[in-house]
Amino acid sequence: MNAIELLDIVSTGETSKVQFKEELPHRDSVAQEIVAISNSLGGVILIGVKDVTGEITGLTLEQIEEYDRVVSQVADNLKPPVYIATEVVKIERDESSKNVLIVHIQEGINKPYKTAKGEIYVKQGSNKRLLTDNAEIIRLFQHSGNLLADEMEVHGTSIEDIDEKRFSDYFKKEFEKSFEEKGLTFEQALRAKRVLRNNQLTLAGLLFFGIDPQAVKPAFTIKAVSYFGNDIEGNQYRSKPKDLTGTIPELFDKGIDFLNNNLDFIQASQSFNAQGKLEVSNIALEELLQNALVHRDYFKNSPIRLLIFDNRIEIISPGKLPNSLTVEDIKFGNPVIRNNQLVSFSTHTLPFSGLGSGVKRALAEQPNIELINDIEGEQFKVIIPRPEKK
Numbered sequence: 328m329n330a331i332e333l334l335d336i337v338s339t340g341e342t343s344k345v346q347f348k349e350e351l352p353h354r355d356s357v358a359q360e361i362v363a364i365s366n367s368l369g370g371v372i373l374i375g376v377k378d379v380t381g382e383i384t385g386l387t388l389e390q391i392e393e394y395d396r397v398v399s400q401v402a403d404n405l406k407p408p409v410y411i412a413t414e415v416v417k418i419e420r421d422e423s424s425k426n427v428l429i430v431h432i433q434e435g436i437n438k439p440y441k442t443a444k445g446e447i448y449v450k451q452g453s454n455k456r457l458l459t460d461n462a463e464i465i466r467l468f469q470h471s472g473n474l475l476a477d478e479m480e481v482h483g484t485s486i487e488d489i490d491e492k493r494f495s496d497y498f499k500k501e502f503e504k505s506f507e508e509k510g511l512t513f514e515q516a517l518r519a520k521r522v523l524r525n526n527q528l529t530l531a532g533l534l535f536f537g538i539d540p541q542a543v544k545p546a547f548t549i550k551a552v553s554y555f556g557n558d559i560e561g562n563q564y565r566s567k568p569k570d571l572t573g574t575i576p577e578l579f580d581k582g583i584d585f586l587n588n589n590l591d592f593i594q595a596s597q598s599f600n601a602q603g604k605l606e607v608s609n610i611a612l613e614e615l616l617q618n619a620l621v622h623r624d625y626f627k628n629s630p631i632r633l634l635i636f637d638n639r640i641e642i643i644s645p646g647k648l649p650n651s652l653t654v655e656d657i658k659f660g661n662p663v664i665r666n667n668q669l670v671s672f673s674t675h676t677l678p679f680s681g682l683g684s685g686v687k688r689a690l691a692e693q694p695n696i697e698l699i700n701d702i703e704g705e706q707f708k709v710i711i712p713r714p715e716k717k
Contacts (some may be wrong), residue, residue, distance in 0.1 A: 350386075370450075481544070489522065
């Protein structure tokens, strides 16, 4: 980083990725700051810059040597240790120079990071926040790939909650033989496919083969609404809000039916009796709805939202893109799979190609789709413009 880049960063003030420190604070405070930045999006600590005002006060060479050593020791003592990089930038002003120590901290790949006391912090704006909520801590494990929501056991479930015919049909479709022909009992087949673990259903098993998934996980629905106008705050509905329920394949079918019943068909031939062509690409809608169902964040206890307005369709999935995945990555088919078991089941039950190609296919069919990775809101939004009405 050069002096101009440093001055530009300082001029914008403190953020979730930039912290000012006039001098090095207590070791505990340094540890908390490094942990919070590592558990969030990464960032820098600028030492030698006043909090709030951003005045560059600078450091002596002795301070730089001491602070660099202390910060490195603190980072090494975190759980797990955090890799940091430091540099010194000299600012020349009024025939004098001032040195700023810059501590670079990358977003961690082994979250959650903890202080030596076992505390877990995350950034909240320019401040840090101590995590005590188990659900938030679990999601940090998920972001590092150390915990998969779809393979977790669902408390209070058992083999009695499985639709045996639904699972049997799936098994035969995947293996071209029944589980009996494979020499397995029903229970052995469930365990082999990671549907049953420790006598409880996994989340993937419940969502694909459960008798009534929403009896156990009531938030895992699709909330579908068709509005008059273009304002989500409106209360005039073409189709009243409804919660679509069922297994993931059933949710997919019901979601597509909702779209077909609430969108327009354009006459594509001279025949008066021809149904016409859906106003937006049906392939794109299928790919995007599957993407929402299979790749959403199942640690977030909220529904998928399927919203139709006069000028657009929105599909909103709980959870931002996982890890370091970006919108550009998924546009070009570069996947980071969040729910491995759901992907596996989907390949045999949905028109699903997997391997991250769904969004790429949708864009090929409907290039004007907008993709928004809402990091602060913890959601992923797809906006499909509707044709203007003549």
